Amino acid sequence: xxxxxxxxxxxxxxxxxxTSETVQLTHPFLTSGQDDLLADIAxxxxxxxxxxxxxxxxxxxxxxxxxxxxxxxxxxETFRNGLNAIDEQAQKAFGKSFREGDxxxxxxxxxxxxQSTEPAQKEFYSMVKGLTVRxxxxxxxxxxxxxxxxxxxxxxxxxxxxxxxxxxxxx
Amino acid sequence: MAxxxxxxxxxxxxxxxxxxxxxxxxxxxxxxxxxxxxxxVLERGxxxxxxxxxxxxMMQPWEFDHRGQLTxxxxxxxxxxxxxxxxxxxxxxxxxxxxxxxxxxxxxxxWIRGYQVGGKSLMWARQTQRWSxxxxxxxxxxxxxxxxxxxxxxxxxxxxxxxxFAGITGNKDGLDxxxxxxxxxxxxxxxxxxxxxxxxxxxxxxxxxxMGRAAHxxxxxxxxxxxxxxxxxxxxICERGCPFGGYFSSNSSxxxxxxxxxxxxxxxxxxxxxxxxxEQKVRATGVxxxxxxxxxxxxxxxxxxxxxxxxxxxxxxxxxSTSHRFPNGLGNDSGVLGKYIAFHNYxxxxxxxxxxNLDSTTDGRRPNSPYIPxxxxxxxxxxxxxxxxxxxxxxxxxxxxxxxxxGADLKQNxxxxxxxxxxxxxxxxxxxxxxxxxFVALDSAQKDPFGIPQLKISIAYDDNDDKMVKDYQxxxxxxxxxxxxxxxxxxxxxxxxxxxxxxxxxARMGKDPKTSVLNKWNQLHAVxxxxxxxxxxxxxxxxxxxxxxxxxxTARSADYAVKAMKxxxx
Numbered sequence: 001x002x003x004x005x006x007x008x009x010x011x012x013x014x015x016x017x018x019t020s021e022t023v024q025l026t027h028p029f030l031t032s033g034q035d036d037l038l039a040d041i042a043x044x045x046x047x048x049x050x051x052x053x054x055x056x057x058x059x060x061x062x063x064x065x066x067x068x069x070x071x072x073x074x075x076x077e078t079f080r081n082g083l084n085a086i087d088e089q090a091q092k093a094f095g096k097s098f099r100e101g102d103x104x105x106x107x108x109x110x111x112x113x114x115q116s117t118e119p120a121q122k123e124f125y126s127m128v129k130g131l132t133v134r135x136x137x138x139x140x141x142x143x144x145x146x147x148x149x150x151x152x153x154x155x156x157x158x159x160x161x162x163x164x165x166x167x168x169x170x171x
Numbered sequence: 172m173a174x175x176x177x178x179x180x181x182x183x184x185x186x187x188x189x190x191x192x193x194x195x196x197x198x199x200x201x202x203x204x205x206x207x208x209x210x211x212v213l214e215r216g217x218x219x220x221x222x223x224x225x226x227x228x229m230m231q232p233w234e235f236d237h238r239g240q241l242t243x244x245x246x247x248x249x250x251x252x253x254x255x256x257x258x259x260x261x262x263x264x265x266x267x268x269x270x271x272x273x274x275x276x277x278x279x280x281x282w283i284r285g286y287q288v289g290g291k292s293l294m295w296a297r298q299t300q301r302w303s304x305x306x307x308x309x310x311x312x313x314x315x316x317x318x319x320x321x322x323x324x325x326x327x328x329x330x331x332x333x334x335x336f337a338g339i340t341g342n343k344d345g346l347d348x349x350x351x352x353x354x355x356x357x358x359x360x361x362x363x364x365x366x367x368x369x370x371x372x373x374x375x376x377x378x379x380x381x382m383g384r385a386a387h388x389x390x391x392x393x394x395x396x397x398x399x400x401x402x403x404x405x406x407x408i409c410e411r412g413c414p415f416g417g418y419f420s421s422n423s424s425x426x427x428x429x430x431x432x433x434x435x436x437x438x439x440x441x442x443x444x445x446x447x448x449x450e451q452k453v454r455a456t457g458v459x460x461x462x463x464x465x466x467x468x469x470x471x472x473x474x475x476x477x478x479x480x481x482x483x484x485x486x487x488x489x490x491x492s493t494s495h496r497f498p499n500g501l502g503n504d505s506g507v508l509g510k511y512i513a514f515h516n517y518x519x520x521x522x523x524x525x526x527x528n529l530d531s532t533t534d535g536r537r538p539n540s541p542y543i544p545x546x547x548x549x550x551x552x553x554x555x556x557x558x559x560x561x562x563x564x565x566x567x568x569x570x571x572x573x574x575x576x577x578g579a580d581l582k583q584n585x586x587x588x589x590x591x592x593x594x595x596x597x598x599x600x601x602x603x604x605x606x607x608x609x610f611v612a613l614d615s616a617q618k619d620p621f622g623i624p625q626l627k628i629s630i631a632y633d634d635n636d637d638k639m640v641k642d643y644q645x646x647x648x649x650x651x652x653x654x655x656x657x658x659x660x661x662x663x664x665x666x667x668x669x670x671x672x673x674x675x676x677x678a679r680m681g682k683d684p685k686t687s688v689l690n691k692w693n694q695l696h697a698v699x700x701x702x703x704x705x706x707x708x709x710x711x712x713x714x715x716x717x718x719x720x721x722x723x724x725t726a727r728s729a730d731y732a733v734k735a736m737k738x739x740x741x
Contacts, residue, residue: 044577044578045577045578045581046578046581046582046585047578047579047582049579049582053582062238065236065237066237066238066240069236069237069242069243069244070237070240070241070242070243071243072243103578107577107578110577111577114577129574129577133574133581133585134238135238136585137585138232138233138238139233140231140233140234142586143231143232143233146586147586149231149232151229151231151406152404152405152406153404153405153406153534153535153536154404154405154535155405155534155535156358156359156405156533156534156535156536156537157359157533157534157535158359158360158361158362158364158365158533158537159359159360159361159362159365159531159533160531160532160533160534161530161531161532162529162530162531162532162590163532
């Protein structure tokens with residue numbers, strides 16, 4: 001094997017051939033309608049601006065995967081009931097489904113959930129927001145283009161001046 | 172037909188058999204093949220080849236379905252292994268699942284195992300400190316266990332020998348308690364770690380904070396390049412397997428080195444049932460295995476046998492190797508086999524914040540951290556508990572984003588994190604006292620999936636350990652306070668023994684065959700052609716991470732074994 005000090009080694013194909021499309025849920029937890037709703041909730045939490053938002057980065061697929069594979073039954077129920085409650089509350093608040101609401105209406109509704117006196121609503125929102133933030137921050141787009149994650153730093157410098165703008169990706 | 176049997180026997184006969192391919196087994200394979208012995212290496216798990224069998228090693232965080240998190244299915248099926256800090260979505264393939272090799276917890280014990288070529292050397296924490304005579308003389312001075320049959324001087328040249336080959340980073344600190352080794356350049360300190368080092372040095376004559384010594388190549392030497400290993404790339408995802416060979420593992424180092432001699436036959440999927448003892452020849456003649464795939468039994472023969480199955484499994488193999496001569500396990504004339512098991516006490520930790528040095532930070536990642544060698548009861552007994560503890564220590568800063576709000580504001584916040592203040596933390600590594608009441612034994616009824624008796628584990632903390640936890644918390648609090656750290660919090664997680672992954676003993680070394688299993692060459696007192704050089708040989712545990720000592724003992728013992736073979740002594 002050819003190896004140079006501090007150099008790189010060519011790797012087998014599996015190292016690079018993953019795409020989001022190849023990672024499919026074996027047992028989808030949500031119906032396709034709920035999946036679309038989830039995508040719009042995530043997009044409301046982290047919208048497209050001059051960079052892609054949660055929906056374009058398929059954050060809802062990540063959320064569904066975590067809820068399906070990693071959460072226990074009660075948390076899954078809270079999640080599913082929360083999605084249903086969103087549409088019910090949307091009808092009450094602005095007479096339309098959540099998806100049909102405009103950004104201001106959607107934002108107001110989610111804010112209402114975040115401050116709700118009903119524990120289930122609050123818990124649902126904190127779950128979906130936490131997962132949206134995590135899925136977004138850990139997406140390939142964000143880690144590659146915005147936060148510049150380094151897989152192979154190649155060094156550790158113990159005492160460097162704090163940069164003008166903090167970079168979060170070395171820890 | 173008789174001829175066929177003789178042929179089959181000849182075909183299955185080697186000069187040496189090594190049981191296990193982890194840290195110590197890999198070294199036995201390297202040393203024995205290097206000295207010209209045709210060596211069969213038996214590994215109970217599957218083959219794991221360097222680089223090509225590290226499926227997650229180059230995966231980016233976003234390429235993991237669950238971003239590293241374990242699924243509920245995996246956690247529910249594996250309550251024991253899921254407790255291990257190194258077990259996550261990217262490393263699951265290297266750990267033994269709970270159902271694969273059941274055992275009986277007479278007392279709670281988290282047995283963390285890696286069954287594959289390379290064993291746990293793929294996922295180990297890579298800390299490598301030498302022992303000193305304060306450690307080897309401990310049992311004799313403090314009146315527990317039995318006296319070690321060796322001293323630091325016996326092992327010192329072998330520490331040097333294995334360090335040069337494995338590649339150990341560290342700093343020459345000149346401490347009595349932690350002898351210096353053959354070091355590659357040390358890792359860098361950060362400003363707060365340096366601050367703590369200076370505060371401790373100015374306040375305590377006998378307490379030192381040093382840079383950790385670890386099996387990482389910080390500057391490759393020719394012997395490392397010859398192994399196909401390169402400089403550590405500071406990825407700190409070591410436990411997925413390192414394609415650079417930046418840290419030492421059997422897979423990257425000793426096993427391919429042994430293979431290159433042309434003398435090694437590696438047989439994965441070979442679960443060792445027992446060692447065969449021949450009463451006429453008054454020696455061990457071979458090893459009985461169960462093929463993990465076919466479940467067929469098979470025998471292999473050799474002049475000498477190295478047992479390196481990892482501490483508790485080596486006990487299991489010896490206990491299960493019964494004969495008319497040894498009804499209670501091979502070499503167990505003393506009756507101590509399986510007893511006097513000890514481990515390291517990792518229960519306590521401490522964390523705090525520091526408000527100084529805010530103009531500096533770190534860049535990159537360091538697969539190592541500073542270390543505080545044992546300072547308690549070193550030169551004399553000074554507390555109400557025996558022995559002492561070492562400690563890991565580190566400081567760092569991380570960026571934190573304000574997660575308030577929703578929409579474009581939230582997004583803006585997330586992408587513009589603030590650099591937080593310094594946090595500092597430490598954990599203890601306490602010596603535990605080997606006791607007869609901490610033991611393993613074979614269960615008389617329950618078998619594992621290979622028809623081998625299950626191991627019954629009966630190991631617990633004692634009052635000495637509780638006192639040590641308390642002392643660590645008090646002393647570290649005092650040191651943290653002296654360094655100006657704030658918001659100090661101590662913890663005792665009451666973790667089960669076993670989760671330290673430093674189980675040791677059961678086939679302890681000693682001078683007297685009446686009270687020990689192995690002699691000063693790691694030879695069974697009663698069966699001179701069987702050598703045991705993994706954690707099961709340990710008479711006491713010290714506070715140092717044990718792997719480097721296993722490596723040195725294995726190289727020393729293999730050297731002796733081959734010389735003894737040539738002299739006709741074994």
